Amino acid sequence: MADSPAGTTGAGADEWVNPLREPRDRRLPRIAGPSSLVIFGVTGDLARKKLMPAVYDLANRGLLPPSFALVGFARRDWDHEDFAAIVRDAAKEHSRTPFRKDVWDRLSEGFRFVQGSFDDDDAFDKLAATLKQLDVERGTGGNHAFYFSIPPGAFPTVLQQLKRSGLAEQNDDSWRRVVIEKPFGHDLESAKQLNAIVNDVFPEHSVFRIDHYLGKETVQNILALRFANQLFDPIWNSHYVDHVQITMAEDIGLGGRAGYYDGIGAARDVIQNHLIQLMALVAMEEPTSFHPSELQSEKIKVLSAARLAEPLDETTARGQYGAGWQGSEQVVGLLEEDGFAKDSTTETYAAITVEVDSRRWAGVPFYLRTGKRLGRRVTEIALVFKRAPHLPFDDTMTEELGQNALVIRVQPDEGVTLRFGSKVPGSSMEVRDVNMDFSYGTAFTVASPEAYERLILDVLLGEPSLFPVNAEVELSWRILDPALDRWAQGGRPEEYESGTWGPKSADEMLARTGRTWRRP
Known part of the structure; x- marks a missing residue:
């Protein structure tokens, strides 16, 4: 320590x-x-x-x-x-x-x-x-x-x-x-200035930057899932993984939060910290131990190798929710919410494509997205696997078969789902997707502590494993800044209807490579 x-x-x-x-x-x-x-x-x-x-x-x-x-x-x-x-x-x-x-x-x-x-x-x-x-x-x-x-x-x-x-x-x-x-600055330059101000008073080992997502049991379970089980390690790489989707969707709007949110937006609020940290945990190499310095070192290596895929107009998307139906309730768009200017360009939806230039992940895109007023509240990490190189079936036998996927559900229904193909009962050969499911709520009798319980206790214990250090914060901004700069030149965000899964440009972003977003 x-x-x-x-x-x-x-x-x-x-x-x-x-x-x-x-x-x-x-x-x-x-x-x-x-x-x-x-x-x-x-x-x-x-x-x-x-x-x-x-x-x-x-x-x-x-x-x-x-x-x-x-x-x-x-x-x-x-x-x-x-x-x-x-x-x-x-x-x-x-x-x-x-x-x-x-x-x-x-x-x-x-x-x-x-x-x-x-x-x-x-x-x-x-x-x-x-x-x-x-x-x-x-x-x-x-x-x-x-x-x-x-x-x-x-x-x-x-x-x-x-x-x-x-x-x-x-x-x-x-x-x-x-x-x-959070937020730890609003871009790379401001993050460096903030870190300098903090470290002028407190040495870095005494600084604990809270990212409450890292305190969630399901996020910490990523390390257990990867490194305690030989089952997953051989396929956790570009030979088998087609792409990774990391989603944080919310069904609520921003009424009453204009003072905090306007001018910040979805990318700064969620992607720079929560989603990039989740990506680092998914993509990092196995540490030599779970000592804080070893964990931080492996995350820094991933973030150092990560960059936005280009061209940014095709590999990123942003949007702003308009009026629509959220369940059975009719809701207003962002520009009609109290406190937001009628010409606000603050995005409520953001999606980026990140590439990690390492032997393990070369050629595997990481799609990170977040948004307000989407279809439902859910946070998940999905590893979508490549299709089998040869399927000895007729097309009609597997027409309902998708790609295998390992889905880590961070909230609200915490657990892990493995999606694979299975034969449908009957005399004919028909294969369709089924799910093998692990749920925290049914597997353990003890309720998971809240993230802030774990994080406050770790502060008092002087245990920094779950807290990003200077380098992680600055590298996260280095990854995101090009998209923020490009969006600042691009005018208004695209409007999407409340209750849907975001703007059309986000779907086009994946469609260009023959992929689609998951609908959790």
């Missing part, structure tokens, strides 16, 4: 800390050491719907230490009790595990609230005093994580305040970490 030696004592030591000791049993739960979590932007939806419930769920599962503290920072005129009431309401409404009074009473003893704005020196001095007091009263040991649930434009101000007030200072006996939500 790249953190300081002291950071491993109470904060999640890995198996190589003491070479004279047996490696720790990975099946045992890892409990965070003495620490606190400070949330900036504690009044926002992310804090209320995800972060606070995740903290309660971790406590309910016994994964937080008795000395844990949660500190909120905002401009509201709250005292500690007001803040505790807000957290309690959030936990009762959004937590995954049942509300238990004994757990709540113990957890809430460590709640503190600091009132102030981001440019208020006195407020940050008070925050520093509050954390020192928690070190004494709660035994947090000087170990504090700062969660930036705030707009990126506020990052520089808060970072400089943490530096000025001494809150970012680290020593051999404690750690300080910063957690940053």
